[in-house]
Amino acid sequence: MLTPRTTPLALLAVAVLLSSGCAPSTGGAVQATAPAAVPAASQDAAFDLDKLIAAAKAEGSVTVYDSSGDIEDVAKAFTAKYGITMEGVKSDSPETAEKMTREHAADNVTIDATMFEDGGVLMGQLIPQNIVHTWIPGDLKADIPEANQNPLLALSKATIFAYNTVLSPGGCPVKNIWDLTEPEWKGKLVMQDPLGKPTVLSFLTQLDAHGNPGLEQAYQARYGKPLETKEKSAAYEWIKRLAANEPVLTGSDEDISGAVGPAATKDVKIGFMSISKFRNNEEKGYKQAACTGMRPFTGFSYPKYVALATKSKHPNAAKLYAHFIMTEEGVKHEIAEGGVSGNSTVKPLVTPEGLNDWGADLFHTDSAKLLGDFQNRQVVSDFWRVNHG
Structure with a gap:
């Protein structure tokens, strides 16, 4: 199913521009402006989990927005453990950002915390404008690598x-x-539209930020000669060729899985999809596997x-929710079908067939480059739009 060119990212652009008093521009992505300084993550001077639980129970409830429906299972587990009513709401990152921006401006906040996938908007907009903030549970700080602390990485998933x-x-x-840029694969890659999926757009900006050496090496291996391009980088050349290959x-990832995975499918296609859709192998009898050994990465x-309003x-x-999701008891509901916790002591539960090494097989987001994602996404979005035609 094709998606329209005006995407949910446009809604966030409106919210951003409303907050700055500017008129909205055209296009499907956020217009990046010079971001404000990002404050340091906060933590309680003397953390006491029992006191936090008591204070949370006195408040009575908490609402968390997440791009995954898994948040409903997290909510059930949180409520069962603490006796505090938690509502978990599935909402894509652009819609969540827009709603939190408007609620903050109106002093009418209903979203207490968010599980947020769009790190660029988080670090370039929501945190600098003090709409949300990062809080680190004091008793877990030593288990969270420093690179995962600001913003606080709850977990990583994969496409x-x-x-x-x-x-x-x-x-x-x-x-x-x-290979995916070659004529024989024209129209045979099924993927989410980068203009409507922040994680895919971030992948493209991150690819230019620190993925060019791998792309150049893969090109040399594929064609037996160095890449020559008039574009800014190997990443831009690959993006151009991929987009032009239709x-x-x-x-949705469900649509991708449905196009690639059914046993009765006759047309060979490659899907670029979330590992969560590998559950369709068991639930629907699909025959999906990861492209093991693909150069320079499998995905x-x-x-x-996790950020707090x-x-x-x-x-x-x-805060108690943030603590819960940084433990195995809380995060297991989000990574049951594949994923890695931001807490180094929590071990992965499962990986999809063919994804053998989470560290080596994947291209990874660099949290230090999230501001670059925010600043460069309009350029990359326009470049994709022009070349996809």
Whole structure:
């Protein structure tokens, strides 16, 4: 199913521009302005979990927005553990950002915390404008790598290249990321539209920020000669060629899985989809597997950060939620189908078939480059739009 060119990101652009008093511009992505300084993460001087639980119970409830429906299972577990009513609401990052921006401006906050995938908007907009803030549980700080602390990385998921094992019993028919730019794969890659999916757009900006060496090496391996391009970088050259090769754009990973995975499918396609959709192998009898060994990576990991609303009416319950999601007991509901906790002591539960090494097989988001994501997304969005036609 094709998605319209005006995407939910446009809604966030309106919210951003309203907050700055500017008129909205055209286009489907946020107009990046010079971001304000990002404050340091906060933590309680003397953390006491029992006191926090008591204070949270006195507040009585907490509401958390998340881009995944898994938040409903997290909410049930949180409520069962603490006796505090938690509402988990599934909402895409652009809509969540818009709602939190408007609520903050109106002093009418209903969202206490968010599990937020769009790190660029988080670090370039929501945190600098004090709409949300990062809080680190004091008793878990030593278990959270410093690079994961601001913003607070709750977990990482992944989007990977996948194929149908019935149609390609010898393994993934695509061995190199540059293969997808060749004529034989025209119209055969199914992926989410970057203009409507912040994690895919962030992947493209991050690819230019620190993925060019890998792309250049993969090109050399594929064609036996160095890449020559008039574009800014290898990343831009790959983006241009991929977009021009007419990938099928969808609005959901479920649509991608449905196009690639069914056993009765006759047309060979490659899906660029969330690892969560590998559950369709068991639930629907699909025949999906990761493109193991694909150069220079099988896919990319994307972070999900936990941030607390600055004007929350349930600040202690929000903190308790942040503590809960940074433990195995809380995060297991989010990573049950694949993923890695931001807490180094929590071990991965499962990886999809064909994804053998989370660290080596994936291209990873660099949290230090999230502001670059925010500043460069309009350029990358326009570049994609022009070349996809």
